[in-house]
Amino acid sequence: MFGKYRLISYHILKEIITYFSLSCLVFSFLFLMGKIFDLTRLIIVHHVKVGIILKLLFYTLPYFFSYIIPISALLSTLLTFLRLIQDKEYIALKTTGISPKILLRPLIPFAFFCLLSTLIITSLGIPWGSGAARDLIFKITQQQAEITIRPGIFNDRLPGVIIYVGAVKNEDFQNIFIYDERKKGKGLHAGQTIIARLATLKKKGNKIIFHLQDGCILKTEENKNGQVETHFLSYQDYNFTLDLPSSFKHRHKNPKEYTPWQLWQRIKQCQRQKKDPTTFILAFHRKLSLPVTAFIFVFLGAVLGLKEEGKRRLGGITLGLGCFVLYQLLFSAASSLGETHTLPPHLSLWLPNFIMVVLTIYLWRRVING
Numbered sequence: 455m456f457g458k459y460r461l462i463s464y465h466i467l468k469e470i471i472t473y474f475s476l477s478c479l480v481f482s483f484l485f486l487m488g489k490i491f492d493l494t495r496l497i498i499v500h501h502v503k504v505g506i507i508l509k510l511l512f513y514t515l516p517y518f519f520s521y522i523i524p525i526s527a528l529l530s531t532l533l534t535f536l537r538l539i540q541d542k543e544y545i546a547l548k549t550t551g552i553s554p555k556i557l558l559r560p561l562i563p564f565a566f567f568c569l570l571s572t573l574i575i576t577s578l579g580i581p582w583g584s585g586a587a588r589d590l591i592f593k594i595t596q597q598q599a600e601i602t603i604r605p606g607i608f609n610d611r612l613p614g615v616i617i618y619v620g621a622v623k624n625e626d627f628q629n630i631f632i633y634d635e636r637k638k639g640k641g642l643h644a645g646q647t648i649i650a651r652l653a654t655l656k657k658k659g660n661k662i663i664f665h666l667q668d669g670c671i672l673k674t675e676e677n678k679n680g681q682v683e684t685h686f687l688s689y690q691d692y693n694f695t696l697d698l699p700s701s702f703k704h705r706h707k708n709p710k711e712y713t714p715w716q717l718w719q720r721i722k723q724c725q726r727q728k729k730d731p732t733t734f735i736l737a738f739h740r741k742l743s744l745p746v747t748a749f750i751f752v753f754l755g756a757v758l759g760l761k762e763e764g765k766r767r768l769g770g771i772t773l774g775l776g777c778f779v780l781y782q783l784l785f786s787a788a789s790s791l792g793e794t795h796t797l798p799p800h801l802s803l804w805l806p807n808f809i810m811v812v813l814t815i816y817l818w819r820r821v822i823n824g
Contacts, residue, residue, distance in 0.1 A: 466560045469537070493511075513584075517584065520576050524747050528752075532773065535760050564752055568748040573745035615632060615696060619653075626654055646673040652668060666694055669692065673685045712734075747781065785803070785806045788803055
């Protein structure tokens with residue numbers, strides 16, 4: 455498989471796999487620690503069963519592993535080649551006349567492993583996990599709707615409704631904002647916005663009832679002449695009712711829940727119906743660009759390890775995390791540019807990968823040329 459330098463290649467590949475496995479375990483643990491507060495709240499405050507919590511964790515793992523694999527690929531190769539530099543093994547290889555190109559051989563199969571595993575996760579794992587998690591959350595909502603409502607966050611888990619709560623005190627919601635688009639009238643601007651100072655939540659049968667106090671209702675719709683009319687109503691007490699079973703049955707799928715081929719069909723459907731397919735285009739290319747990122751990071755981490763001769767392992771970890779943060783900033787900026795059509799949506803998410811490829815090739819050329 456590795457030709458003449460089989461022993462060297464196997465030695466390097468074995469060490470890469472060791473660092474990769476450790477990195478995946480560490481980042482999985484950090485992911486769990488980041489969720490521990492929310493999980494404790496669900497168990498203690500809302501008395502959600504531990505089995506349901508474990509299911510939710512399991513369903514969210516594919517999404518996090520779509521990022522854990524690329525960053526672990528970057529760190530594992532960086533730390534492996536940094537150790538070769540520190541222990542003078544790289545210098546020993548060079549003095550025997552072995553070209554740095556030989557070091558690329560064990561990276562190739564590992565890079566394809568990272569690419570394929572991330573592709574499977576983004577194409578199949580995330581759609582399955584996201585869909586199953588949202589279904590489970592809606593089922594929990596049918597029993598305990600307050601679980602989905604967290605203060606300071608726009609909550610869109612209830613289908614057709616967006617809810618914002620400023621604070622929660624003694625099971626009362628304060629400064630509540632509700633946007634309801636379930637019963638649309640005519641026109642693009644149809645829908646109603648409800649604002650209240652206080653609100654309490656009750657469950658009656660298959661319905662959730664928000665008892666709102668001291669607020670107003672703002673409703674907009676288009677009249678027969680195509681003009682937008684706004685209706686304003688203030689109230690002291692108002693009941694806002696949400697029928698959970700019908701909402702659950704007709705909930706809209708998040709783009710993350712689609713496989714790439716399903717997204718491709720939705721893009722074509724939007725184009726036939728002359729609708730804006732930008733959301734689906736970005737979701738489609740996000741699923742394909744992340745596996746390529748994992749592939750690139752394998753070679754980028756290796757060459758960064760060779761270039762950072764004076765750094766220790768802790769410095770290598772910091773360098774690797776810094777590179778990943780830089781990539782995430784570029785990815786977020788590219789996504790925003792795609793959403794606003796500043797860049798073509800089908801090209802914007804590939805821009806960070808293009809920058810990383812150019813950087814990787816440049817650094818490897820410098821290493822190979824001495």
